[in-house]
Amino acid sequence: MPRLLLTLVLIVLASSFSLAQSQLTILDKNTQKPIAGVLAKIPGQNNQVSDEEGKLAINLSKPSLVNFSHIAFESISILLDGNERLTLEMSPAISSLAEIVVTGFESERPLVHQAGAISKVLENELYRFNENSILSAFNTKPGIRIEQRAPASYRISIRGSSLRSPFGVRNVKVYWNDIPFTSPDGTTALNILDLSNIQNAEIIKGPAGSIYGAGNGGVISFESRKSVTENHVSSDLGVGDFGLLRYRIGVDQGLDKGSISASYVHQKSDGYREHSAMNRKVFQLAYHNKPSEKRELSTQILYSDLKYQIPGALNPAQVEENRRQARPGSVGQNSSIAQKTLYGTLSHQVDFNEKLKNSTALYVNTTEFENPFILDYKKETSFGYGGRTKFTFDDRWGNFPVRIIAGGEYQKGKTLAQNFGNRNGQADTIRFSDDLITTQAFLFQQFEIDWTPKLLMTIGFSENFSRYDIDRQIDAGPNSPAANTKKFDPVLIPRLAFVYKLTDQSGLHASISSGFSPPTIAEVRTNEGSINLDLQAEKGSNYEIGYRGRFGIVNLDLTAFYFKLNETITSFTNDQGVVLFRNAGATDQKGIELSIDYTLYRNQLSQLQEVKLSHAFTGHYFSFSNFVSGGVDFSGNQLTGVAPNTLVNLLDIRSKSGIYLNVTHQFVDKIPLNDANTVFQEAYNLLGSRIGLRATFGSRWDVEAYAGVDNLLDETYSLGNDLNAFANRFYQPAPGRNCYSGLKLGFRY
CATH class of the missing domain: 2.40.170.20 (TonB-dependent receptor, beta-barrel domain)
Structure with missing residues (x-):
């Protein structure tokens, strides 16, 4: 009887220290195809990589926050408890015009199928320069030029629209979170914003009056x-x-x-x-x-x-x-x-x-x-x-x-x-x-x-x-x-x-x-x-x-x-x-x-x-x-x-x-x-x-x-x-x- 009791105790103790396993399948959110090579970063363990079928098995001794990353996809982090079967969807990192969705002219469509000259400045583009202004990122886009006469003194030209702007931002309509940011007098205090107040930006080049009112310089x-x-x-x-x-x-x-x-x-x-x-x-x-x-x-x-x-x-x-x-x-x-x-x-x-x-x-x-x-x-x-x-x-x-x-x-x-x-x-x-x-x-x-x-x-x-x-x-x-x-x-x-x-x-x-x-x-x-x-x-x-x-x-x-x-x-x-x-x-x-x-x-x-x-x-x-x-x-x-x-x-x-x-x-x-x-x-x-x-x-x-x-x-x-x-x-x-x-x-x- 004592030996049987000891065996039961050992079984209980062993089970309490056993690892719980999470079975994961990782898919492309757009195509629903499996993603091979996803890197899983697990606290206190070696990193793991998903196989050709997008499958991954993670053993955990306690609930942990696991980070999943891939060069072609946006990283995600989830809390895993163990003993679960999950399907994760990862969004592609922007690499194609068909994957860049813009809302220009109030119509949410892929950029490749938008009816107008639109450029999008993504978050990673804003942060590939000195982070003291938006100037450098915007100046990488065709048809757009931001000038700085002194620190925080901006002038924006979209297709040459700065001719009437000796200083300040004029003849360009600006919105912030779909809300008018340009004053009713036609000027825009763009310099009051810090780079951290912006995640991304869309620029419509040329007249956009059908949706955004008066203005020749763009939006x-x-x-x-x-x-x-x-x-x-x-x-x-x-x-x-x-x-x-x-x-x-x-x-x-x-x-x-x-x-x-x-x-x-x-x-x-x-x-x-x-x-x-x-x-x-x-x-x-x-x-x-x-x-x-x-x-x-x-x-x-x-x-x-x-x-x-x-x-x-x-x-x-x-x-x-x-x-x-x-x-x-x-x-x-x-x-x-x-x-x-x-x-x-x-x-x-x-x-x-x-x-x-x-x-x-x-x-x-x-x-x-x-x-x-x-x-x-x-x-x-x-x-x-x-x-x-x-x-x-x-x-x-x-x-x-x-x-x-x-x-x-x-x-x-x-x-x-x-x-x-x-x-x-x-x-x-x-x-x-x-x-x-x-x-x-x-x-x-x-x-x-x-x-x-x-x-x-x-x-x-x-x-x-x-x-x-x-x-x-x-x-x-x-x-x-x-x-x-x-x-x-x-x-x-x-x-x-x-x-x-x-x-x-x-x-x-x-x-x-x-x-x-x-x-x-x-x-x-x-x-x-x-x-x-x-x-x-x-x-x-x-x-x-x-x-x-x-x-x-x-x-x-x-x-x-x-x-x-x-x-x-x-x-x-x-x-x-x-x-x-x-x-x-x-x-x-x-x-x-x-x-x-x-x-x-x-x-x-x-x-x-x-x-x-x-x-x-x-x-x-x-x-x-x-x-x-x-x-x-x-x-x-x-x-x-x-x-x-x-x-x-x-x-x-x-x-x-x-x-x-x-x-x-x-x-x-x-x-x-x-x-x-x-x-x-x-x-x-x-x-x-x-x-x-x-x-x-x-x-x-x-x-x-x-x-x-x-x-x-x-x-x-x-x-x-x-x-x-x-x-x-x-x-x-x-x-x-x-x-x-x-x-x-x-x-x-």
């Missing part, structure tokens, strides 16, 4: 991270030349039916040039909830506190003397910008049934803005609100699938804008004070029909309304205070587009669209106090044809377009140095945009896992077709501020050990800096590189260390010239060779 749609798959704490630290310091801390917490995320980022630098320091603090809080399978609710709060100095443009002699100096007077007058912005959003999506759904988003924001400049001192306090709603109806018209999209957008802003004299960087006597009310609204409708399984047609319209009310309360000049109104008549903007699906991996697209872009209030009401009510809206027509496809390992995206623009708004500078605006007749804009990428090598199990090359070419052959100013005929000249040719080459290498290398080359052609084409920014080549190591320790810790160099060739160039500048002050010198490095830590709990 940028930013998306921040929404879904939280695991609880996570992360922190980043980045440093670099010229006093660059950036640190971030973030928390993602999953909830019963949603998630909550919070992050804080502080970035500052002394700047390459004298008087070019910047300091930005950004806090973001996001809550996402899915109370049912048919409803989603999201709300976000963004607070940004931004300060940056403005060194000003230099003439050729000053550049030759010392390219790092500030423009004389900038330091003494404390030329700079201080801006505090609070931005709150609320969005709601609901599926009424299988055919009808609605998406509605609202926002409210407040801004305090202060801008001492060499010539004056500006203060503004503004409040704005608005929203966007969209209904989508999917049905059949006879034998043809159809989709009807209809909705509207409304924005209103109220601003107290005051201009003072500037006495040694302090506000002096008031010059004028205006109460500004800006209103912008439009309705949109879009009809999509699949005439055949291969042919898709899209017809879209929008009806646009805009108005500026400028009530001058104080005027120290010769004019008496008065109320002024600039109202633009309702404008109907149509768009017709076709897509022909050659295969699942290729397609042709063509479109004809109209553009309408009213001047911003900053162009109607300028810094010296004048109000130019005669400034007319730009109007144009765009004709476009393109091809997207995949040939084996090669992805190809080619677009050719012709944009005829009338009443083109251009900038010039008077003898006091004040930037003014005028309509410049017409411009002809012909262009070719090409991107090619191909994976030279990919093997999950070898030490060298992936080698990828990408190329992007932009040919913008823009000219004034009819422009006479001051008795001088500029017709036939190149469009000011536009490089005829740019070329970007990218090399990306990844290894099994987690080491990666990114190399970037960019060529920019000569850029005309004045309408007469007598002054040019010389052509230049930029070369940069980033090397790093990503590793996972245990199953919970993620670590990345990286270092990089920009402008490796130490080129002398300007990244953001002043156009048609008075006294030849064209140049905003960019940094020479400079280095950066960083460390990231993440913990899953």
Whole structure:
């Protein structure tokens, strides 16, 4: 009897220490085919790899968080208890145009079958450069150029649209999480966002008025991270030349039916040039909830506190003397910008049934803005609100699938804008004070029909309304205070587009669209106090044809377009140095945009896992077709501020050990800096590189260390010239060779 009892005890003890086994089958989420070579990282054990049938057996002594990774798929982590049979689905890492899904023109389709020129900037592309701005990632896309006149002073050009933007972001519509981010006055404070506030971005090139209202320069749609798959704490630290310091801390917490995320980022630098320091603090809080399978609710709060100095443009002699100096007077007058912005959003999506759904988003924001400049001192306090709603109806018209999209957008802003004299960087006597009310609204409708399984047609319209009310309360000049109104008549903007699906991996697209872009209030009401009510809206027509496809390992995206623009708004500078605006007749804009990428090598199990090359070419052959100013005929000249040719080459290498290398080359052609084409920014080549190591320790810790160099060739160039500048002050010198490095830590709990 004692021996039997001892045997039973030993059996119980042995069973308590036995390993439980999980049987896993790993499949491609899209094709449902098994994935061989998936690496399973198991705490306290050697890594395991799935077989040819995607099968894997994991023995566990206790519940453990296991990470699954593959070079061609997105990594996932799951908690395994043991004694279970599971089928895991892994999503392919983006390697084909057919796998990149975009929502441009409010139609969620693979990029290869989208009816328009759309580029997508993915999260991994944002983080292959110095993480101090979005500039480098966006400049790898054909037809897109971001310039930086000083740290945090951006100017965006989509197909040459920066001609009317001496500073700031204009003539480009920007959305953040499908919510209008561009103010109703037509300007966008893009510099209040940190890179961490963006997960990916879509860029629609050319007029997109059928869905997004007035604007000829295109649309940028930013998306921040929404879904939280695991609880996570992360922190980043980045440093670099010229006093660059950036640190971030973030928390993602999953909830019963949603998630909550919070992050804080502080970035500052002394700047390459004298008087070019910047300091930005950004806090973001996001809550996402899915109370049912048919409803989603999201709300976000963004607070940004931004300060940056403005060194000003230099003439050729000053550049030759010392390219790092500030423009004389900038330091003494404390030329700079201080801006505090609070931005709150609320969005709601609901599926009424299988055919009808609605998406509605609202926002409210407040801004305090202060801008001492060499010539004056500006203060503004503004409040704005608005929203966007969209209904989508999917049905059949006879034998043809159809989709009807209809909705509207409304924005209103109220601003107290005051201009003072500037006495040694302090506000002096008031010059004028205006109460500004800006209103912008439009309705949109879009009809999509699949005439055949291969042919898709899209017809879209929008009806646009805009108005500026400028009530001058104080005027120290010769004019008496008065109320002024600039109202633009309702404008109907149509768009017709076709897509022909050659295969699942290729397609042709063509479109004809109209553009309408009213001047911003900053162009109607300028810094010296004048109000130019005669400034007319730009109007144009765009004709476009393109091809997207995949040939084996090669992805190809080619677009050719012709944009005829009338009443083109251009900038010039008077003898006091004040930037003014005028309509410049017409411009002809012909262009070719090409991107090619191909994976030279990919093997999950070898030490060298992936080698990828990408190329992007932009040919913008823009000219004034009819422009006479001051008795001088500029017709036939190149469009000011536009490089005829740019070329970007990218090399990306990844290894099994987690080491990666990114190399970037960019060529920019000569850029005309004045309408007469007598002054040019010389052509230049930029070369940069980033090397790093990503590793996972245990199953919970993620670590990345990286270092990089920009402008490796130490080129002398300007990244953001002043156009048609008075006294030849064209140049905003960019940094020479400079280095950066960083460390990231993440913990899953």
